[in-house]
Amino acid sequence: MSLHSGGLERHRALDARVRAALRSDTRVTHALAYGSFVQGTADRFSDLEYWAFLHPQAGTFDVRSWLEALTPVQHFVVNEFGTPNAVVPGLLRIELHAVSNTQLADLRHWPGEHIFPDRMLIKDQDGQLLEQLEALEKKGLNPAREAQALLDRTLNWLTFGLNVLARGERIRALELLWWVRANLLRLACLQSGHTAFWLNPSRLAEQRLPPELLERYRRLTVDLDGLEQAYTEALAWTAHLSGALALTTPADLLAELRHAVQKGG
Structure with missing residues (x-):
């Protein structure tokens, strides 16, 4: 089915696969989703966006290969901001940041707009990620x-x-x-x-x-x-x-x- 002829069925199915894969990957200690899909404002033209925080001794994490195990990847590039971006069939874009979990503390500098911990949280081995997201939710924007x-x-x-x-x-x-x-x-x-x-x-x-x-x-x-x-x-x-x-x-x-x-x- 073409992505443009339906609703968000393709997004939901792929999001479920990505979330399951992040939870099962032992290299990933914390993971979250963000963007319009978790905000509830997505349509069939929207992206899927994630952060994966890795164990410091995880070794190489090849984002393209990781995604190709879940879906065909038509195009892959690291964009101008250093974020791995993939285009999959139906012109659906996926952004997947993969960084060391030593960067978890950096979340405190994120802007507190559209933070929904219950929808965003995918994996949290020690509770740090939930704590950061709840703090961002309280922080809000001014x-x-x-x-x-x-x-x-x-x-x-x-x-x-x-x-x-x-x-x-x-x-x-x-x-x-x-x-x-x-x-x-x-x-x-x-x-x-x-x-x-x-x-x-x-x-x-x-x-x-x-x-x-x-x-x-x-x-x-x-x-x-x-x-x-x-x-x-x-x-x-x-x-x-x-x-x-x-x-x-x-x-x-x-x-x-x-x-x-x-x-x-």
Whole structure:
């Protein structure tokens, strides 16, 4: 059966096999699942995502071979963030991190968004993983605490982008605009109260976010010929969100950025 013609049956069946294999593998001391599948927001286009924590003396753990024992693997790559990714029939992606269990303590630095210990926990030989997940669940998120840092990063990317645009590097300026858009989307979600997917605000954005927010975001999605107008819109939205969220923007920097977009336009 094609993945796209049904629901989540294929996901459930493969998830069950992965979980069983993680539990039975003696090299794995702790394991968890994460992402939309355990959040209850998955559809037939969603990924399956896991962490396997290994005994320090486990030796080599070949993720591709391990997955191939469970399902055909059409494509395998370690992505830009160091995560093994597999594509299996039906364009279903699987992410499987495999690291030493000495890294379990690093979980305390994870963001506390969409943490469901009962659904995420797969294997826990000594209770450490459950303890970490329950602490993350209690930790939660505080988007407002991140707002000033997001604005500061946005101002940095705007400065960078406007400088290379003035130099004539339009392709580079277009790439840098991605960072501006990403930060502004998060700030706009905070300002409008739509922070349910704070870590990934573009998820289901068309269904979740108000039309006026989506329209303003659309003005920043341009081709190489529309960069001057896009940067003008981005700066205007940055200034608006800074005021609406009572954030701090250096007045002299804002004045120079406005001069730059006026000169460019």
